[in-house]
Amino acid sequence: MKNTKSRTKQMLLASTLAVVSWSSALQAEDAPGMFRSEFLKGNLGWEDVTAKARDEGTVNFYYWGGSDIINLWVDQVATPALAAEGVKLNPVRITATKDTVDVVIAELAAGRGEEQGSVDLVWVNGENFYSLKQQNALWGAFANRLPNSVNFEWDESDPRSLLNLRDFGVETGFQEMPWSGEQYVCSVNRAHVSAENTPATFAQLKTYLEANPGKFTYVKPPHYLGNTFVQSVLYAHNPDGTGAAPYQQSFEEMGGEELARLMKPGIEYLKSIEPLLLGGASGKPRYAENSGELDNLFLNSEVHFNCKFGVFGNHNGLITGAYPEQAEEMIFPAGNMIKNKNYLAVPLNSPHPAAALVAINYFSSAEAQASKLKTAGMPVGLDLWRLSEEETAEVAASAPPHYGVTQQQLDDNIAPDTNASLVDVIEATWLAVIERKDDKPLADIVAQVSGELNN
Known part of the structure; x- marks a missing residue:
């Protein structure tokens, strides 16, 4: 009898403890950070x-709304x-992703920790992802845990996984999900430029401008479109002939002197074409401030070419009237048309992290990606070989x-983006040499700007 009573007491105690434990777990799940911890x-x-x-x-989805x-x-x-x-999607349309990244970092510094921020989801890549990662401001390795992660190649032994696993040379660590893929593509106005006179290399571009001065410009760094043009120039003028390869290293791995050596021929080229650019004859070349300004210059025939990210940018420009009627894509610069992916990331202090994951999973579906491609001309970020035939x-x-x-010609001329840790150094060097006309040795300029960036 005593043993029966003892067993009954033990069972009641165990049952009580289980209820208490279950109740505590439910309460703990609502505690800031508990959902993140349990999910990861x-x-x-x-x-x-x-x-x-x-x-x-x-x-709250923060994205470029232009x-x-x-x-x-x-x-x-x-x-x-x-x-x-x-889930109610609250689109917050921004003009500069860096501003949103700064908000996240400032909130965390002010003590607004997990589930206490204002940004749930942000469209990022490159430098902005690198900044969030450097500041430990990302939510965690979620990308390969979502149901629609099957639409992406994550196997690092497959070279096709590179753009999912590295963003501007920086390991993603599954802390962002690919959303779209883009390539730096130039368009030409066939009303002014024949197929025979269309440049495919930077040397040919210079020759064209010598005969048609003022009919080209590019977006001014530090705008990412300007940075990309400069990077493609550097790849093409790599003195070792290895193109983009060394620019996949981090600044720490490469070092300032080596970066300056690799950059020098490309910087000299950029200096040499300044008098040939739009407004260059007056001694004051005019660089477009953004994509919209470059579109207007192209539409109005002030320039004959328009270079920016957009695999379907030419199509979108034609249907919206932003491009001249005879605009066509061109293969330029041959072999160095930079391609990357852009991504969706969740900040560490996302106030609605589960809703953010549900939104990302939807954005990663084949249905959503096909719809986005059809409606907005925005290339898919998923990997087609991972999809069903349908x-x-x-x-x-x-x-x-x-x-x-x-599309095959575009694919045949792909080059990878520059390591994110080099981008700021390259843009600061452009600003020093091209904009401010600093004539010190390039190695000294690189050393100076990299030191300023690290302070």
Whole structure:
């Protein structure tokens, strides 16, 4: 009898402790950071994530809002799709992603920790991702844990996984999910430039400008479009003939003297074409401040070429009237057309992290990506070989046309982006040499600007 009573007491005690433990776990799950901790440990199923997302109700999505057709897709396609999953998408349209990154970092510095920030989800790549990672301001390794992660190649032994695992040469660590893929593509106005006179190399561009001075310019660094043009010049003028390869190293690995040596021929080229650029004859070359200004110059025939990121930029320019009617894509610079992916990241202090994950999972679906491609001309970020035949066909049917080139030609001339730790140094060097006309030895300039950036 005593043993029976003893066993009954033990069972009651165990049951009570289990209820207390279960109740405490439920309370703990709502504590700031607990959801993140349990998800990253693999202790939560997707149904737990979606349930919490519905409770959170909202996701604050910060993204560059300068494209009307992307905004249209967000409002008319993504917003109702997420509403059907119980999440209200709040699009926060920004002009500079760096400003949002600065907000996140400032909030964390002010003590607004996990689930206490204002940004749930941000569209990033390159320097902005690097800044968040350097400041330990990212939520964690979520990308390969979402249901739609199957649409991406994560196997590092497969070279096709490179753009998923590295962002501007920096390891992503699964802390961002690819959203789109872009390539630096130039367009030419066939009303002024024949196919025979279309440059494919920087030497040919200079020859064209000698005969047609003032009919080219590029976006001014530190704008990312200007940085990209400069980087492609540096690749093409690499004195060792190894193109982009050494620029995949970090600044710490390469060192300032080696970077200056590699940059020197490219910087000399940029100096040599200044008098040939738009306004160059007056001694004051005019660099476009942004993509919109360059579009206007191109539309009005003030320049004959328009170089910027956008695999389908020519198509989008034609249908929106931003490009001249005879605009076509061109292969330039041959072999050095920089391609990268852009991504969706969750800040460490995201106030609605589960809703952010649900939104990213939707954005990573073949259906959403095909719809975004068809509506906004925004290339898919997922990897086609990971999709079903039906999904691949849906994406192919959604792709806008090319003009003057084929997708295969664009693919055949891809170059990787520059390591994020080099980008600031290169842009600061351009500002010193090209804008401020600093004539010190290039190695001294690189040493100076890199020292200032590190202080």
